[in-house]
Amino acid sequence: MASLQHDALSVRESVSLPVQKDRFARTDVRPRRNLSLMRKYEAAALLPDLTVTMATHVAPAIPLFEDATCAFARGTLIQTVRGPVAIEDLLPGDYVETPLGPQPVMWIGSTTYVPGTVDDATSLTSLTRVTGDAFGMACPQSDLLVGPAARMVVRREKFKTLIGLEAVLAPVRDYADGDRIFDVSPGGAVQMYHLMLPRHSTMRVGSVEMESYHPGKGIGAKMGFNTRQLFQSLFPNIETVEDFGDLAMPRTTRDVIDSLTLR
Numbered sequence: 001m002a003s004l005q006h007d008a009l010s011v012r013e014s015v016s017l018p019v020q021k022d023r024f025a026r027t028d029v030r031p032r033r034n035l036s037l038m039r040k041y042e043a044a045a046l047l048p049d050l051t052v053t054m055a056t057h058v059a060p061a062i063p064l065f066e067d068a069t070c071a072f073a074r075g076t077l078i079q080t081v082r083g084p085v086a087i088e089d090l091l092p093g094d095y096v097e098t099p100l101g102p103q104p105v106m107w108i109g110s111t112t113y114v115p116g117t118v119d120d121a122t123s124l125t126s127l128t129r130v131t132g133d134a135f136g137m138a139c140p141q142s143d144l145l146v147g148p149a150a151r152m153v154v155r156r157e158k159f160k161t162l163i164g165l166e167a168v169l170a171p172v173r174d175y176a177d178g179d180r181i182f183d184v185s186p187g188g189a190v191q192m193y194h195l196m197l198p199r200h201s202t203m204r205v206g207s208v209e210m211e212s213y214h215p216g217k218g219i220g221a222k223m224g225f226n227t228r229q230l231f232q233s234l235f236p237n238i239e240t241v242e243d244f245g246d247l248a249m250p251r252t253t254r255d256v257i258d259s260l261t262l263r
Contacts, residue, residue, distance in 0.1 A: 043055055072144075075087075079203060079205075105195050126183045127147055131143050139207050170253055196237075
């Protein structure tokens with residue numbers, strides 16, 4: 001979708017804010033800290049009256065905002081009722097396939113990952129490439145390029161006995177093995193996306209079952225007033241962050257999964 005794509009000017013603008021350095025050492029002031037990288041985030045949302053709104057926002061490149069957009073690279077195929085569709089071609093209102101049946105896309109967020117511009121340790125620093133057949137035959141069918149916000153469904157036979165659930169969600173990058181799944185730093189800018197459904201769910205992403213966007217349980221209580229207002233401005237389709245609802249299944253890490261299943 002053209003309005004979610006950054007042009008070359010937008011890429012050049014996604015740089016860190018300069019920090020002025022004193023020429024001589026000073027002992028009468030506190031040490032100055034580096035300013036956070038600021039990034040442009042684009043959001044398209046389906047409003048209650050079924051109209052679509054699109055806007056550009058500028059916010060700190062911290063996990064709260066990065067995770068809302070840095071899941072899937074441009075070209076990633078999402079399974080819809082019309083068949084696989086590249087994520088950049090989706091619009092709010094399009095229906096994707098989920099375990100509960102077709103669900104409409106309510107919101108799509110996007111930003112540009114530009115290698116070499118990150119000076120904040122909390123910012124997006126690398127992407128993860130999943131090669132074809134990494135998780136089994138035709139899973140995925142072809143290579144996937146995902147960001148740190150991409151979580152996939154992990155199923156183990158012991159889960160039902162140990163935690164009373166059949167599956168959990170874990171970051172894709174936790175499964176990097178340096179062979180079929182590995183972290184990469186692309187040579188140029190990469191457009192990244194994430195999408196939100198009416199309620200947190202999973203969907204087929206390049207034939208791998210991954211989650212839709214959700215900021216996390218209790219995220220509202222972890223934000224100050226100004227951050228909350230800025231974050232919520234990205235989502236004109238909801239009234240408060242509590243409207244994200246519950247998680248479809250718990251999130252965890254590979255380390256926790258391995259500790260449970262290797263007992």
